[in-house]
Amino acid sequence: MDIKLPRGTQDILPSDTAKWQVVEELIREQCRMYHYKEIRTPVFEHTELFTRGVGDTTDIVQKEMYTFQDRGNRSLTLRPEGTASVVRSFVEHKMFGYPDQPVKLYYMGPMFRYERQQAGRYRQFVQFGMEAIGSSDPAIDAEVISLAMSIYKRAGLKSLKLVINSLGDTESRIAHREALVNHFEPHIEEFCSDCQNRLQKNPLRILDCKIDRNNPLMETAPSLTDYLNEESAAYFAKVKEYLTMLNIDFEVDPNLVRGLDYYNHTAFEIMSTAEGFGAITTLAGGGRYNGLVAELGGPDSPGIGYAMSIERLLLAMEAEKIEFPDTTSLDVYLVAMGEKAKKKVTELTFELRKHKISADMDYLERKVKAQMKSADRLKAKAVIVIGEDELEKQSVMLKDLSTGTQQLVPFTSLIDEVKKLTEAK
Numbered sequence: 001m002d003i004k005l006p007r008g009t010q011d012i013l014p015s016d017t018a019k020w021q022v023v024e025e026l027i028r029e030q031c032r033m034y035h036y037k038e039i040r041t042p043v044f045e046h047t048e049l050f051t052r053g054v055g056d057t058t059d060i061v062q063k064e065m066y067t068f069q070d071r072g073n074r075s076l077t078l079r080p081e082g083t084a085s086v087v088r089s090f091v092e093h094k095m096f097g098y099p100d101q102p103v104k105l106y107y108m109g110p111m112f113r114y115e116r117q118q119a120g121r122y123r124q125f126v127q128f129g130m131e132a133i134g135s136s137d138p139a140i141d142a143e144v145i146s147l148a149m150s151i152y153k154r155a156g157l158k159s160l161k162l163v164i165n166s167l168g169d170t171e172s173r174i175a176h177r178e179a180l181v182n183h184f185e186p187h188i189e190e191f192c193s194d195c196q197n198r199l200q201k202n203p204l205r206i207l208d209c210k211i212d213r214n215n216p217l218m219e220t221a222p223s224l225t226d227y228l229n230e231e232s233a234a235y236f237a238k239v240k241e242y243l244t245m246l247n248i249d250f251e252v253d254p255n256l257v258r259g260l261d262y263y264n265h266t267a268f269e270i271m272s273t274a275e276g277f278g279a280i281t282t283l284a285g286g287g288r289y290n291g292l293v294a295e296l297g298g299p300d301s302p303g304i305g306y307a308m309s310i311e312r313l314l315l316a317m318e319a320e321k322i323e324f325p326d327t328t329s330l331d332v333y334l335v336a337m338g339e340k341a342k343k344k345v346t347e348l349t350f351e352l353r354k355h356k357i358s359a360d361m362d363y364l365e366r367k368v369k370a371q372m373k374s375a376d377r378l379k380a381k382a383v384i385v386i387g388e389d390e391l392e393k394q395s396v397m398l399k400d401l402s403t404g405t406q407q408l409v410p411f412t413s414l415i416d417e418v419k420k421l422t423e424a425k
Contacts, residue, residue, distance in 0.1 A: 008123025
């Protein structure tokens with residue numbers, strides 16, 4: 001039986017997981033600097049969470065969710081995004097009552113969307129995201145964007161573009177919605193069936209259509225920024241002011257709407273402009289979602305967040321030819337010459353590991369020459385050789401593979417000598 005992995009998924013092999021670990025630790029370190037704490041939610045939730053939170057007119061809900069009935073005939077969905085789950089947890093565990101507000105959280109884990117596989121886009125993908133819930137201060141918007149940009153810059157990316165927009169408050173969006181309906185309705189038959197369905201339900205989503213993006217009416221569509229009321233315009237102006245103060249370059253794109261219904265006020269995307277990155281340039285996106293907490297049964301707590309694909313971050317790093325540090329090298333490889341020596345090698349291998357020295361040995365009964373070749377392949381910093389002579393002298397031959405020098409070291413001082421040699425590399 002020839003069983004292969006499902007379409008739209010991938011095996012991340014040991015040759016690549018080291019890169020993932022470097023990126024994941026970089027992200028966690030930045031989150032610690034900004035005082036965001038990790039939250040872990042289930043990979044599946046009740047389907048209603050996403051239809052209510054994400055929006056039943058979105059592509060995610062209508063076309064991309066993996067939904068199934070469990071044995072209790074309940075409708076469950078593999079999470080397509082992280083914000084709805086985090087907000088559900090925020091409400092369920094009454095985090096709005098925490099003394100320290102806003103509550104600043106981050107998550108990292110697999111998400112699932114049924115969509116056509118493209119470069120860096122899979123049906124199961126790993127997403128990092130962060131949420132700041134409980135503050136309507138424009139400064140927290142700038143902080144969220146700053147953290148997102150800092151992760152990419154720490155990763156070494158230089159070809160970045162930040163695009164922002166304001167989706168306004170409820171009053172502003174109602175006025176803009178009416179203008180959009182009046183603009184598109186006379187010619188809506190020229191648009192795809194999805195856009196026709198969105199006209200009355202959520203006309204703002206028409207601006208996000210990938211099929212009709214080149215329709216001339218898109219260029220002349222009413223801009224949301226022209227319908228911002230005084231309060232929304234002032235809020236957006238403060239966000240821009242904070243970003244400028246933090247020396248974060250940005251462009252304002254009045255057509256940036258994002259693909260999820262819960263967004264309002266600040267919306268943003270970060271893109272890669274690196275040559276060879278591909279036609280889909282977006283690395284991350286997010287925005288403010290005042291009202292989502294209340295929609296999911298909590299108090300009226302404002303929030304803002306964003307999410308990024310780890311796969312696309314790695315692709316951007318590859319496009320900019322960023323080298324990763326070698327984290328796979330071995331401290332020491334132990335070589336046994338004979339059966340008696342192998343018993344001592346086994347004992348010492350486990351002893352070295354107890355002292356936080358990475359160590360390995362041969363388990364295939366190979367000759368000394370083959371064992372030495374293994375040490376080279378594993379990029380060992382040193383080799384320990386034990387034969388009959390070394391056993392008699394209660395010592396090992398310790399060889400520095402970078403210099404070729406070697407010394408006879410007693411068993412009693414082996415740990416200290418190995419640490420001196422490996423820590424100097």
